Amino acid sequence: MKFFGSMEAKNDELHIGGVGVERLREEFGTPLYVIDEGYFKSNAQIFLDNFKSDIFETRVIYASKAFTNLYMANLVSELGLYTDVVSGGELYTALKGGAEPQKIYYHGNNKLYEELEMAIESGVGTIVVDNENEYELISEIAKNDKVKVSVLLRVNPGIEAKTHKYIQTAKDDSKFGMSIFNEKTKKLIEEMQRDEFIDLKGIHCHIGSQVFDEQFFFASANAMIEFAYEVNESFNLNIREINLGGGFGVYYTEKDNPFELSEFLKKYITIIEEKLKSLQFNVETISIEPGRSLINNAGSTIYTIGSVKETITGLQYIFIDGGMTDNPRHALYQAEYEAGIANKINAKKTQEYTVAGKLCETGDILIENVMLPKAETGDILIIPSTGAYTYSMSSNYNRMQRPGVVFVENGECRLAVKAETYDDLIRNDVART
Structure with a gap:
């Protein structure tokens, strides 16, 4: 052991x-x-110390679905991490645990109307839109409340990471998000851009969990940046954030061979910086969402x-x-x-x-x-x-x-x-x- x-x-x-x-x-x-607790704190510091850049802001967002409660929500906030929630219950826990609403990202493929109302009325910083129907719900609530809602659109870059089929999340037929190869995705982006109550600030992806080959993350980052650049130019958008999700593999048994996190994160930043520079594309924020790799x-x-x-x-x-x-x-x-x-x-x-x-x-x-x-x-x-x-x-x-x-x-x-x-x-x- x-x-x-x-x-x-x-x-x-x-x-x-x-x-x-x-x-x-x-x-x-x-x-x-x-x-x-000490080990969790040291893991968080590895992310905060190594996932940083001189040319864009970085955010480390804790994926609370891995493990959360009031104590944990408070600790996450105290350490300066952002919080990722995927349900009304996780959102409620985060807020009651002391998370700043502006530092919360709300995910999920089927957010209920009342959950979206709670998120918007609580001042949640970012809602990650999964599909057309969800966008319509958010737009309706925002219009009724006369507020502008900041969103990311979850897209699938088509990267089939090598992991268990139940935790592959970026395939073209995934239940999450919309394919970057689907014309419907671009039409939705165009519609959101025209909506006066929606601030489409960027895109999000998550390729899966327990991924041990760092090349999948690098390929996904490149694909996401290219897609963001394409739609930014095509629709005269103001893409300010690219959220690359999490999924970094961890050790359970001797069969697992996770990469060394600090070195990986530095390489990750370098690859992202080089891709942005090659396209002369300025993005304000790059985010990642570790969960298992922080707490497991x-x-x-x-x-x-x-x-x-x-x-x-x-x-x-x-x-x-x-x-x-x-x-x-x-x-x-x-x-x-x-x-x-x-x-x-x-x-x-x-x-x-x-x-x-x-x-x-x-x-x-x-x-x-x-x-x-x-x-x-x-x-x-x-x-x-x-x-x-x-x-x-x-x-x-x-x-x-x-x-x-x-x-x-x-x-x-x-x-x-x-x-x-x-x-x-x-x-x-x-x-x-």
Whole structure:
């Protein structure tokens, strides 16, 4: 198991942020999401320090769909990051967490009328338009409110990044955005340009997630700049921003080979600058939207091991007190993880196990064929690199309570989300009378 951030072994016990796993279990119970706050901050600083230019403004926008809550929204704002939201709920959380409305980008392929109303009336800085129908809704609300709304148009540059098909997002047949090769896209741009209540300030794309080949990002940047230049000249626009999205791959297991971020970001800036100079095209702002690459390796999940079971075929199971309700990614994407027994982190790995949850579902598997020390009831299992798309994708299937979230740093624990109780499970139920 690879250690990240402040992880260290002390007397055979894993510590994160200066806090031992036994203390975490005792104070907060399990399952528990644990966030290394110091490591998240250092990741954010890598982006802020290296994605910058002398010829245009740069913005690092945190993709909050990866992981958000009030504590996180406040931390993101405090660090000087912008915030990307994709629903009314994420927008509400960002605003309540202290995000400046002007520093929020609102995404999504099917924003509801009432969500768009909330965004516009809250003063959200940028709405990313996905399609013609959505533009019409925004225009109607803006006209009714007599306000001018700043927007980007999401376009697809046709870059098919090598990643899981469910997280490819810039193909020509993607559900997101409009193809740069479709004449409808240019017609929409022309219509938006004529709309007195719409400020079309630029374009946006996102080629996918967990992309490890940096060349896909470079190709996408070049394609986006060329398209922006073309429409800028054709329709006498004032394109001021190009948002290149995120998708930077991260480590989950030894099979993953992510690029070194600081060097990549410097090359990214150079390629963007050179392309703009070659076209003599002045753009005020270039934005990117990291999510997973900021939070994933800063997060771990700890569980208490219950039964350890061997089948007639010799398959060894570890059963934990959580499962696919707190991490559905293996069931959904066949995602792979590493693991460790955190209360005996230095012990020799002697046994191959499959880690299964307690849900009444055959597919409730978190990890297959992982080598671990001999597991015993009461041990603490840790799965690292679970900061992204675990808590945010959790559910109450089988009436399971969602785990709590704790941030750790310098020996201190800060509870960010309380673990749900049975009362929480029925809070919104209406009994039959």
